Amino acid sequence: MIELIGIKKTYFTEGKETPVLFGIDFKIEEGEYVAIMAPSGTGKSTLLNILGTLDKPTEGKYLFKNRDLTELNDDQLSQLRNKSIGFVFQLFNLLNRVSVLDNVLLPLLYAHNYPKDAKERAINLLNMVGLSERIHFKPNALSGGQQQRVAIARALINEPDVLLADEPTGNLDSKSSEEILNIFDEIHRQGRTLVVVTHELDVAKRAQRVITMRDGKVFKEEKVK
Numbered sequence: 642m643i644e645l646i647g648i649k650k651t652y653f654t655e656g657k658e659t660p661v662l663f664g665i666d667f668k669i670e671e672g673e674y675v676a677i678m679a680p681s682g683t684g685k686s687t688l689l690n691i692l693g694t695l696d697k698p699t700e701g702k703y704l705f706k707n708r709d710l711t712e713l714n715d716d717q718l719s720q721l722r723n724k725s726i727g728f729v730f731q732l733f734n735l736l737n738r739v740s741v742l743d744n745v746l747l748p749l750l751y752a753h754n755y756p757k758d759a760k761e762r763a764i765n766l767l768n769m770v771g772l773s774e775r776i777h778f779k780p781n782a783l784s785g786g787q788q789q790r791v792a793i794a795r796a797l798i799n800e801p802d803v804l805l806a807d808e809p810t811g812n813l814d815s816k817s818s819e820e821i822l823n824i825f826d827e828i829h830r831q832g833r834t835l836v837v838v839t840h841e842l843d844v845a846k847r848a849q850r851v852i853t854m855r856d857g858k859v860f861k862e863e864k865v866k
Contacts, residue, residue: 642670642673642705642706642834643692643703643705643803643834643836644667644702644703644704645666645667645691645692645702645704646666646701646702646703646704647664647700648662648664648665648666648688648703649662649664649665650684650688650691650696650698650699661684661687662684662687662691662698662857662858663857665858665859666859667852669834669836671802671834672829673834673849674829674835674847674849675835675836675837675848675849675850675851675852676837676839676844676846676847676848676850676851676852676865677689677838677851678838678839678840678842678845678851678853678854679840680840681840683854683855683857684854685838685840686808686838688838688854689805689838691703692836693722693726693728693805694710694721694722694726695722698711705721705725706802723748723751723752724752724801725802726801726802726803726805727796727797727801728796728804728806728807729789729804729806729807730806730808730809731812732812733785733788733789733791733792733812734792735780735788735791735792735795737779738779739779740776741772741775741777741783741791742763742764742767742776742777744780744791744795745763745766745767745791745794745795746759746760746763746798748795749798749799759798763776763794763798764776766794766797766798769794769824769827770790770791770794770824771790771820772790784817785812785814785817786813786817786818790821790824793809793828797828797833802834803833803834804833804834804835806825806835806837806838807838808839808840809821809825809837809839809844810839810844811839818844822847835848845865848865849864849865850863850865851865
């Protein structure tokens with residue numbers, strides 16, 4: 642599904658160059674559960690932003706389902722992102738002024754065709770993450786773990802090809818973290834491709850394969866299960 646070929650990323654600020662990625666090469670197969678693990682400040686979030694088309698590489702090719710995304714313009718990338726990629730962030734990024742249900746429905750507002758079964762789809766996803774009784778709550782009335790479950794439901798509402806998660810347990814206690822990882826296990830069992838960026842070994846080991854980064858490069862890849 643995903644193939645990165647010689648991906649490099651350099652930021653240019655006030656005439657200064659800051660290289661972050663130094664030639665990343667790897668593949669992720671459809672239906673695979675992959676963890677990208679590295680300490681903070683080593684380029685893993687930059688890499689995830691490139692995978693999610695939120696940022697563009699300075700050099701290299703990004704093939705998504707055999708389509709070279711480095712050749713697409715911003716509008717084309719936006720359409721692909723809305724249709725094919727789901728995001729889960731460390732800080733949840735929910736809107737506190739609207740209900741849990743409306744937060745989950747939000748990505749569909751940007752879809753070309755608003756599905757007739759949108760509300761039913763959202764309720765089913767909230768049921769899957771264990772929040773069916775809180776659909777009318779505002780996010781700030783929920784715990785951190787519950788807010789992350791809302792974010793997962795929101796990420797899945799467009800039925801994306803791949804789910805990208807950036808430090809999804811970083812702000813959670815151990816119990817809530819385990820609940821989120823159990824949901825990821827279930828999402829993977831349903832056949833979804835899942836990529837989780839983390840600096841925590843326990844989180845990475847829940848994946849099938851771990852890609853370890855060091856100093857902006859792939860240091861090693863290993864199968865976990």
